[in-house]
Amino acid sequence: MTDENKRRRGPATLGVHGVDPHPPAGAPVVPPIAQSATFYWASPSDGDLRYTRYGNNPTQLQLGRKLAALEGAEAAVALGSGMAATAMALLAAVESGDHVVASSRLYGATYALLADELPRRGVQTTFVDPDRGGWEEAMRESTRVVFVEIPTNPTLRVLDPCPVVSLARSRGAIVMCDATFASPVNFRALSTGIDVVIQSATKYLGGHSDLIAGSVAGPCDFIERVVHMAHLYGPALDPHTGYLLDRGIRTLEARIRRHNENALTVAQWFEGRPEAERTIYPGLASHPDHALARELFSGFGGMVGVVLGGGGEAADRFMRRLELAMAAPSLGGVETLVSQPRWTSHVGLTSEERERVGIPDGFVRFSVGVEDVEDLIADFEQALG
Ligand SMILES: Cc1ncc(COP(=O)(O)O)c(C=O)c1O
Structure with missing residues (x-):
């Protein structure tokens, strides 16, 4: 079977097997961890494999091929954290004098990187509130990147990437999307025309809250530049973490299906509870982006937001x-x-500011796991009591 045909396999198969050749007789079923900082290398005729920070450790490369296949990308690289992935991707795309247009609804550290850190390197960002629009007005001659997050934290809003992609294309900019909340199982971001997709692999890809990692997927030449940035700045993925991440990805599809099912059940349950003033889940017809989420996603994800009518005190008690x-x-x-x-994420805002962005006091964010959902609901019920 050609590599291209293997890449067309479903996400459950890709998560387990990746796209590497079938192992020969006697080979271990699980790829061995190349737990080595350095490799035998005497002179350039010994090839590229020299040092793990350079990003060509066999464990890192195997993971990169699997992630690329899952995202439907030409290439991917796994790095030391989700923020390493975001920072290296941005540094690969911009230089002093360049401009970024970004959604104002971003993970806090990503927002701070764009608002406070990149300006120190001569890169300015204009933020656009997706509800108000103004993407076109925000673009400049020097805009190189449009950065979005789909869906957003914690209000789970879903931005339609298509108009943003067309606009960026027409201005010679690329679109980067942090799709951590959806994972590559629920959202194949690149199929919408997005150029580069970022994941905090700490979350669904790893799936067991026991590692910190990130991934960037996109065109080969871009990923080469990301790897070069990681070579210089140093956030390489440790091979042992790479092994844990690969093990997590083997069950990604099965876990995501369960997260999707459990979260929908939890959201429907909260929607019927008098204590919940509002329940936020893209899979509910009441969600403002429900129709778009149906189009874009193959599942609505494991995240649920609930606004308790009793405000901050009720949320603390719960x-x-x-x-x-x-x-x-x-x-x-x-x-x-x-x-x-x-x-947590919005501690820096006043109560009124949070209210304005859809996060009133009393907002509780659930990352719904894969437990028996009846047990979760029983726990929520007694905690509301
Ligand atoms: C949407 C999103 N992107 C990026 C990150 C950063 O990931 P990491 O903590 O792996 O650096 C997070 C972390 O919570 C996140 O929620």
């Missing part, structure tokens, strides 16, 4: 009473995690 779901700020693991954006 979190303290939980006996199964755990209060913790991350997401995408097999266990259900619950957090309040007012204490």
Whole structure:
């Protein structure tokens, strides 16, 4: 079978097998971890494989091929964190004097990187509130990148990438999308014309809350530049973490299907509860982007937002009473995690500012895991009690 045909296999198969050749007799079923910082290398005739920070350790390369296949990309690279992926991708795309147009609804550290850090390197960003629009007005002659997040944290809004992609194309800019909340199983971002897709692999790809990693997928020449940036700045993926990530990806599709199912059930349950003023889930007909989410995604994901009518106090009480779901700020693991954006991602805003961006006090964010959903609901019910 050709590599091209292998890449057309489904996400469950790609997650387990990747696209590497079938191993010969006697080969281990699980690719061995190349747990080595350096490799036998005497002179240039010994090839490229020299040092793990350079990004060509066999464990890193095997993972890169699997991630590329899952994203439907020419190439991909796995790095030391989701922020490493975002930062290296941006540094690969811009230089001093360049301009970025970005959605104002971004993960906090990504926002800070664009708003505070890149200006120190001569790169300015104009932020666009996707609800108000103004993408075209924000573009400049020097715009090289349009950066978006689909779906957004924690309000789970879904931006239509198509008009943004057409606009960027017509101005010679590329579109980068952080699709962490959806994962490559629910959202094949590149199939919409997005050029580069970023994942915090710490979340669904790893899937067990036990590693920190990130990935960038896109055209070969772009990924080569990302690898070069990582060579210089140094956020290489450690091979042992690479092994854990590969192991997580083997069950990605099965886990995501379960996350999708459980989250929908949890969202429907909260929607019928008097304590919940609002339940936010792209799979509910009440979600403002439900129709678009149906078009773009093959599943609505594991994240649910609930606004408790009792405000911040009710949310604090609910979190303290939980006996199964755990209060913790991350997401995408097999266990259900619950957090309040007012204490985590949006702690820097006032209560009124948060209200304006759709996150009133009382907003509880659920990363719904793969447990038996009846047990989760029983836990939520007693915690509301
Ligand atoms: C949407 C999104 N992008 C990027 C990141 C950063 O990922 P990491 O913590 O792996 O650096 C996060 C982390 O929470 C995230 O939620």
